[in-house]
Amino acid sequence: MRICMIGTGYVGLVSGVCFSDLGNSVYCVDKDKDKIDFLNKGKVPIYEPGLDELIKKNFKQKRLFFTTDLKHAVQKSDIIFICVGTPTKKNSDSANLKYVFQVANELKKIIKKYKIIVTKSTVPVTTGDKIEKILIKLKRKKLVDIVSNPEFLREGEAIRDFVYPDRVVIGTNSKKANRILKNLYLPIIKKSSRYLQTSRRGAELIKYASNSFLATKISFINELANLCEKTNVDIKDISNGMGLDQRIGDRFLRAGPAYGGSCFPKDTRALIDTANKYKIDLSIVKSTVKSNNLRKIQLTKKIEKILDKKVKNKKITFLGVTFKPNTDDMREAASIPMIRYLNKKNCEIRYYDPSGEKKEFKPLKNVKYFKNIASACFKTDLIIIHTEWNEFKLLNFKKLVKRNNFIVYDLRNIYSPEKMRELKIKYFAIGR
Template sequence: MKIAIVGAGYVGLVTGACLADFGHEITCVDSDASRVAALQRGEIPIYEPGLKELVASNEAAGRLVFSGDLAVAADAEVVFLAVGTPSRRGDGHADLTHVHAAARALAQHLSGFTVVAIKSTVPVGTGDAVAAIIAEANPAADFVVVSNPEFLREGAAIEDFKRPDRVVVGLEDERGRAPMAEVYRPLYLNQAPILFTGRRSAELTKYASNAFLAMKVTFINEMADLCEAAGGNVQDVARGLGLDKRIGSKFLNAGPGYGGSCFPKDTQALVRIGEEFGAPMRLVETTVAINEARRGAMADKIIAACDGSVAGKTIAMLGLTFKPNTDDMREAPSIAIIGALQAAGAEIVAHDPEGMAAAQGLLPDVAMAAGPYEAAAGADALVLMTEWNAFRSLDLARLKASMRGDVIVDLRNIYRHEEMERHGFRYDSVGRPVAGMVGAE
């Protein structure tokens, strides 16, 4: 099939590369001329494992091209809208400026019957609005609008696209069913279910999925607080929960709270959608509030581990991105936690395998180190913020020798108390009892 994708950001680029790898003819269109030029040179603007190689191989095969001219969509059978929908400043609603602009611009180039598939995360009713915009801009256009939300995890996006748990397609016109089934026909070999729903149901499914996962993260974080107070071990509790097939083990890792490009904005947007329709999302509202408060609680935890004060002390921060295998710093917990520590008088030295370039603009007063041991050199305390593989097997003897202090705060529960204490560290983690308490390791 000939497919055009409007927007060559994270979602558009992953979608385009994967669909090209399925054998479709893909043109990714972006209004940012510098981004298009970089992609044409083989430069990938984001870090996603395997994406650079996938783009290069499909460009070489002639199945994937990049353009700044939306006219290339004229002969496409399906056009995906994959532009950004950030939180609108001030009220948390999804900002649909780019979606509406893309629909209006696309309308002028539609030729023959076309399926316009909204891949962007958008509030319920957006499909109706996009259909109205296109019809007004080009009354002669023959098209249908469908909702096809993405469910990609940063760091595992290619695997998620090629082996999805499900593909959701929302439509109001049955003419959109066969083209969308053909887009995803290669997935039939993997027996991935394709769920056809109404358009508004598909739009809500995306928000419901992310909000539920955000609530799951927040729930285990609250359980971690209870475990610390009561002498339990949150990892044992999480295992006990996760073995129940009705619950499952994913997203039950206690830590500093969720971040990234999806959970924060999508939970806020769902709260606003609920308000708009008079159906309050009270669980989601509480989830948002708890997650925002958790960053301050984690900063307090670090300060408490440093004998109640970080004034004049150097804190080494290992990891800055909101999760490993991405360079995404959007809503990363590290930003607020570092800000609180700096406000309390600490100097921060940090290392992240992929996120330091993006972090420098957000954290200009943080010194960036070439590696974990360079970050730890002379530090009074060390904080494990992101569970990158590079931080899972640190040479603890070397770390201890390079640090001035002996405090390690592990916000991802990578290590065990006993091994840290054996190397002379004062160690604190999340939701696990300290040595000497009932239930301690």
């Protein structure tokens, strides 16, 4: 099949590349010319394991194209995926749909024969209806079907998630569009995944409901970790004990810092905002957002407590700053407010992240990026393990720090408190 992905960001690029790897011809379009030039030079703008190889392979096979020419890409394609960003609007909680509607307005001028327009971007319930209104003339002439197909991939595991999804959700009441899309996804759904056809509005809401539920699971276990710290219980026992119950499941049930990333924070806010418009009080999601905001403050205060409130001029090393491992995405990472706060308190912050230096910290005086773990930890006062990258899992802290009396604060519960005690390392973790 011939496919056009509009928006070559995380979702558009990964899904476009995976569709091309299944044998389809895929045009990845972006209005960002630098990004398209970069991709056409064989470079990859995001850090995602395995993506590099797949791009090279399919680009060489001439199944994968990168372009800024929307008209050409749309005319060449049967299925058009809208994959542009839907960030939070400034000074509001609602999703900013201006990029989505810009695309719909551009498509209105281009489409001359039947195309399926699929919204892969995460959009509030009824957005498909609004896109249909923009394209009403095309709809009346039966030149378009507008479908919702939310994407559930996780950064860092995006290729695996795309090829082996738990489910593929297609929101449409058009038999024709459903048949064509089922065919497109056939190689994926054959691998025992589930294909779920719903109403378009239903598909839009499934995405927000899923993300808000997962965010709630994280906040729930984070709050329980606070209780464990007071009652001398290990939160890992609670996570295991709960997770073994198949009705609950063990995923997204590990205590740590506040959740971050490009989806959970903005999608929880947007869902509350949508519900408010319909005068529905989503009190549980509201509590999750509140709890997560509080979490950032709680852990920063804990850092001050660990340092006996004498944080001024202390050397603090962050190992990992991204919101999760195997991605370079810094959107709403918990490390940002934590580092900004400590920086204001005149600490000397050093950080190392396998995905490289971060633009978010460049304007901050006394926040320095180090190219390796050893130089970031050398003679530091406090090591904070913020992100669970594999390379932080077997560290010899004494060898790295080369001084006594340093402290380790393990926000991911990677190390054993008993072993650290044996090694005489002052160690703090989450909920234990």
